[in-house]
Amino acid sequence: MFVDEVDIHVEAGDGGNGCLSFRRETKVPRGGPNGGDGGRGGSIYLVASPHHNTLVTYRFHPQFKAPRGRHGEGSNRTGQNGDDLVLEVPPGTVVYDVSTDGDAVPLADLTAVDDRVLVARGGRGGRGNAAFATSTNRAPRRVERGGAGEVRDLKLRLKLIADVGLVGFPNAGKSTLIARLSAARPKIADYPFTTLTPNLGVVQLSDDRSFVVADVPGLVEGAHRGHGLGTRFLAHLERTKVLVHVIDVSSASGRDPVEDYDVICRELELFAGLDDDPAHALAEKPRMAAANKIDALDDPDRLKRLEAHLAQAGVPLFPISAVTGEGVDALAEAMWREVAREPAGAEPR
Ligand SMILES: Nc1nc2c(ncn2[C@@H]2O[C@H](COP(=O)(O)OP(=O)(O)OP(=O)(O)O)[C@@H](O)[C@H]2O)c(=O)[nH]1
Ligand SMILES: [Mg+2]
Structure with a gap:
């Protein structure tokens, strides 16, 4: 527990x-x-x-x-x-x-x-x-x-101390991704709100590089008002260095990936943290995105629209399949680059 x-x-x-x-x-x-x-x-x-x-x-x-x-x-x-x-x-x-x-x-x-x-x-x-x-x-x-x-x-x-936080709708594949990236073995299932408590995984890359990823329960629209599991677990992400949006680009979600991304961004903005430390503000953190389930991409247009949307927002996007592992190495390397980067004037951890 x-x-x-x-x-x-x-x-x-x-x-x-x-x-x-x-x-x-x-x-x-x-x-x-x-x-x-x-x-x-x-x-x-x-x-x-x-x-x-x-x-x-x-x-x-x-x-x-x-x-x-x-x-x-x-x-x-x-x-x-x-x-x-x-x-x-x-x-x-x-x-x-x-x-x-x-x-x-x-x-x-x-x-x-x-x-x-x-x-x-x-x-x-x-x-x-x-x-x-x-x-x-x-x-x-x-x-x-x-x-x-x-x-x-x-x-x-x-508050878990993780370097990278995964955020996204329920069922987007966050737990599958953390299992693919690390030795963590969270419960994975084809229904929303499988993850009820945060999971941590240590990602090991070559040359002794490693960092910690946190998978938190999925968010839904209105989470900041307590919908779904609410934003209770977002406090765990306050100390991460980078947030990775995990977005389901297959049609199985029944939602639009562009809208999914925007909804989650809005929830992050509306989340009032426990303190006023600007370094903890979720909406201000460096972010990247993973377009997940490309092995099941039935409508390539969904991915194209998401790519255009994120290019405009200046957010790097990595098409991946957490199930087959396609694209996951490139995503892990990009996570590392962001984690290893010392922001100017930052206090050492
Ligand atoms: N085809 C395909 N299915 C995937 C992929 N990644 C995850 N899934 C499936 O999507 C479902 C949900 O995956 P989870 O990893 O439990 O999703 P989650 O985002 O952790 O969901 P919550 O814990 O409910 O927030 C499972 O049935 C996974 O097998 C993928 O890359 N391709
Ligand atoms: Mg999960």
Whole structure:
């Protein structure tokens, strides 16, 4: 199962209480204060780990509580600190702090392995009465309670980190293409909405060149209003470097390829991303197109019209058959050229 969004609840440990205690020794009738401080409560961290690629474990286990600090003890013994809790998440997880009124404020973006964020700070230990002794008050009875650990509701959202995103209508052949390009083996079938969750595939070219392609569920007109599966999965494409439109040019789709392309472009434009970063705007990304199913091209005019339309838009078009593999190598090389190109002024990844 692929899980791309979960809500979790984290409670850091409370600090231990300070101790109220006085020395008792046979030869010292009124011993001084010796109550130790409480220990710090355990904090909770999230860290990006290469051993995870989904958030699925959190769906079944959404509550976390770090242990409290131990109370201080006599003889000036400080209570033990509570152990910190480190929760592993896949790289690409964005962490949001959810307020009581439901607003989600981004806390951290754990993009790279080992990126970490403190999500709930443990309460500090309370001071024992030994800490309050002064020259005028040698036998203080004052102690502090431990501080409360932070409690938070978080939303974790996984954004896949792919270089190339495939977009298109349901049934256009996106999953067939990713299977042809990579070792990914997504479900492929002759009906719309076969793909319900995104698939990732690593494309290996000669000379150790490789990149990651994402296949997301198909889009339909009105996706930005929630039609079909909506645009929920488009967030996964926000970090890609290039989008590849996969367009069915056979008559089997019952639609017009030129219109298909325009509809998808419009949905990308209407998709409001999660942030204002212009680098994430889908409509602004470099794009290319694959005219798929040329092995079943019954009406060559359909391809010709699409070619003319895209030439005018300045979008490179690659006629391919994801089933026979025709044209797929040329498309993969073109994808690589776009992926390897460092845009001017871009920050290195
Ligand atoms: N003839 C022919 N059929 C193809 C080609 N590529 C895909 N198909 C068929 O088209 C159907 C849909 O393919 P998928 O790869 O599942 O399409 P998709 O775009 O992933 O569809 P969704 O997951 O529903 O969005 C399947 O029956 C494929 O066998 C092609 O190049 N030629
Ligand atoms: Mg699919």
